[in-house]
Amino acid sequence: MIHFILNNQTIRTSENSGITLLDFIRENQQLKGTKIGCREGDCGACTVLAGELKDKNTVYQSITSCISPLGNANGKHIVTVEGINLPKKLNWAQQAMTNNYATQCGFCTPGFVVSMIGFALENNKNKTCNDAISGNICRCTGYKSIEKAGLEIEEKLQQKDDNHQISWLIKEGFIPNYFETIPDKLEKLQPEIFEKTGIKVANGTDLYVRYADQMSEENMHLLAGEMALKGISFSKGVCTLGANTTATEINENKKLQALFPKLKQFMKLISSEQIRNMGTIGGNFVNASPIGDMSIFFLALNSTVTIQKENGTERQIPFQSFHQNYKVYDLKEDEILKNISFKVPQANDSFSFEKVCKRTHLDIASVNSAARISLKNNVIMDAHFSFGGVAAVPKYVHKTRAFLIGKEINNQTVKEAAIILQSEIAPISDVRGTSDYKRLLAKQLFFAHFIELFPTKVQLQKLIAS
Structure with missing residues (x-):
């Protein structure tokens, strides 16, 4: 069984570890906000956040779910665009995109927003919001409006309390309340140790571009957790x-x-x-x-x-x-x-x-x-x-x-x-x-x-x- 947290839900699944995380999110869980674009990791429409427990805190990174094996979600917190929605208002990234008219057809917008929230969750003073969205492609806006949205987010994050990062981000409307509970939930997970048989794959950025359909039906020797x-x-x-x-x-x-x-x-x-x-x-x-x-x-x-x-x-x-x-x-x-x-x-x-x-x-x-x-x-x-x-x-x-x-x-x-x-x-x-x-x-x-x-x-x- 693959055991992980998807947004605020604990997932146990016996799906083949070789199917893509994107297909599991969209087809198994019916979370359609994460889009199917190039299926090669280039466009960023399928961007999600992957959080790992490190020193009692959850550290998040943006990844392209279209070329990531489901098995690599084992033991992690996976966040889709639905998982960063607030109950009654737009979160800070969504509002910044709206303020700057940074969306037109809207297809790419979820990926941009997830990458921007990933930027907010990081504690990296040397990175800009533009760096964080470097893997997200938009065909409509010409990017200037998206860049302005990123600058608005950067300006707000200058006030961030780095010692209480998650609670500050919740208070200021970047992420929902449940993020505070994730470290404890991850600590209680019991992720499966997979057998070392089948096709060897680490994080899939090469193999899944070429062989995603084949990999979804094969046994995987997942190297990423070793x-x-x-x-x-x-x-x-x-x-x-x-x-x-x-x-x-x-x-x-x-x-x-x-x-x-x-x-x-x-x-x-x-x-x-x-x-x-x-x-x-x-x-x-x-x-x-x-x-x-x-x-x-x-x-x-x-x-x-x-x-x-x-x-x-x-x-x-x-x-x-x-x-x-x-x-x-x-x-x-x-x-x-x-x-x-x-x-x-x-x-x-x-x-x-x-x-x-x-x-x-x-x-x-x-x-x-x-x-x-x-x-x-x-x-x-x-x-x-x-x-x-x-x-x-x-x-x-x-x-x-x-x-x-x-x-x-x-x-x-x-x-x-x-x-x-x-x-x-x-x-x-x-x-x-x-x-x-x-x-x-x-x-x-x-x-x-x-x-x-x-x-x-x-x-x-x-x-x-x-």
Whole structure:
């Protein structure tokens, strides 16, 4: 039995854990406010909140229910638009949308409102309401009115009592009274521990886009709840991230923010708020996309992956060798990715991530790239570069690295290395650009790493003029 709370109702269901949360909400529970849009996690019409008990408090995140397996609701508080309605008036997000004429056909509005309430429930001073709705699409309004509604919500939330967050939000009309009872209810839940058989799936942001109908009829080996696959830790100069670590958890980790000062800027280029809350690094790796953002990120960190067999034995391999061919990777039927680790950057290490796509946000890259460069006395002591969209796999460029090590950093060195880079890549023409275009992008992103990291040593104009 799957055991969770849906709005203010405790649910016990024997439905297949592989059906989508969206279908359960709409068809089993007849809660039609959560809309069916793209069924790919892109439009945000199906947005709900998923709350988990942490330190006696419920922590909420927005997710797209159309690509989330029902089984992952086990032990959680799931909130739909019906669950944030107040008895006799509009809640603050609904009222702000009304005040600013931010809805026309209304189809997308429930998703926006849920995302906005999710923003109110967070305690993140560095996030805006626009960030929270980055995964919600509207075809009618042109967004300016929605943005104004978000600003109205932000202004109100400046008065929030962070020490008594839930009670303040109830008092001010953001959420209904029952939210105060949820931590106790979650503590009393007895969620089922599922059998480890069937199709392996974490949070479904890849598999459910392609195989949702098939997954609804199959047995699921749900990985999302396995604690051994979670967490970010640091020990003896090495950072280790469990395969179930989400993009949001990476983005919000204070130690990683200190190591990578532009981490938030990098992560904003990856997917949307809802998908970052769901998508795991392990899932991104085994998706095996040649342009997987997290694969490119961790390749440049010269990472190592730990792979675990069903009997508990483990093996470690360089992440460079994990992807073997298009959609082929070094993982056997009885194995799962356990974690990925990398040496913590030192004072003379610099890291950069670049991505070019048709839209700035919520898009798949035409070409993406990352670089980790170690510099001492103007000499390149070590360097690691990765590129996506230029080969059948996320590409680590060995020859370019070998050429650069021991060289003095200057325009000439970078230009010569770019020539070697071109010999290592083999992009194909597709919907994201021609082969020649991708070769040009790869060169430009390679230059961009040096210009961004070492602007006094490598000059843009001299590189372009060459």
